[in-house]
Amino acid sequence: MRFKYGLLTLFNFLAMTTFRMLALLSFLFFAGKNSMAQTFKTYKDAANHFEISIPSNWLVTQSDPRLKFIAIHPQTETNNAFPENINLNFIDAPHGNLDSAYAMSIESNNALPGFLSITKKGTATNGRYKWYINSHKDLQTNTVLQTIVFVYYNKEKAILLTCTAPFGSFERYKLVFFKIADSLKLQS
Structure with a gap:
């Protein structure tokens, strides 16, 4: 049970980290694109x-x-x-x-x-x-x-x-x- 709980926690952590990284990269991409799209x-x-x-x-x-x-x-x-x-x-x-x-x-x-x-x-x-x-x-x-x-x-x-x-x-x-x-x- 403990092993299963640990894997679930690790999976959630990795999913949230990946989501945050994608959100940050999207923001940087569009912010950079808008500043150069003048x-x-x-x-x-x-x-x-x-x-x-x-x-x-x-x-x-x-x-x-x-x-x-x-x-x-x-x-x-x-x-x-x-x-x-x-x-x-x-x-x-x-x-x-x-x-x-x-x-x-x-x-x-x-x-x-x-x-x-x-x-x-x-x-x-x-x-x-x-x-x-x-x-x-x-x-x-x-x-x-x-x-x-x-x-x-x-x-x-x-x-x-x-x-x-x-x-x-x-x-x-x-x-x-x-x-x-x-x-x-x-x-x-």
């Missing part, structure tokens, strides 16, 4: 010869004439004062290449007030761009932000795609930032 819209700029895809709910703005493109995640009541955003800048770099544009970007970023550190570096698998992640403080509020800078080189120009998010939400948007970077098309 729809994108494509922005085309004929004057500067590029196109880029951004999340469809982000707003395109031209608030800084020195930049070719700015897009901002719209604020909600739960967002903080620093919305996730991207900008695109073209810098003349005659007789350069991707490596020299990348080095120039890192050097100039290190010199900015509020710069804290570069935390990671990498290159796209197809070699189209190089990237690095840095942390910096907003000097007015002392809020720590993280930025991933994607560096391209095309037609004697260094192209910098800068994607910024508050430190606490950066990891949630990192995959979106890479998707945006992969979507950038520059006319040759």
Whole structure:
């Protein structure tokens, strides 16, 4: 009798554990799928010869004439004062290449007030761009932000795609930032 009871208890334990694992895996699968299922819209700029895809709910703005493109995640009541955003800048770099544009970007970023550190570096698998992640403080509020800078080189120009998010939400948007970077098309 004791043996039978022990087997029944073990069977119930294994069944419940399996059920919990399946429920957890289902939740993770659908949560991950929903976060990546975000729809994108494509922005085309004929004057500067590029196109880029951004999340469809982000707003395109031209608030800084020195930049070719700015897009901002719209604020909600739960967002903080620093919305996730991207900008695109073209810098003349005659007789350069991707490596020299990348080095120039890192050097100039290190010199900015509020710069804290570069935390990671990498290159796209197809070699189209190089990237690095840095942390910096907003000097007015002392809020720590993280930025991933994607560096391209095309037609004697260094192209910098800068994607910024508050430190606490950066990891949630990192995959979106890479998707945006992969979507950038520059006319040759």
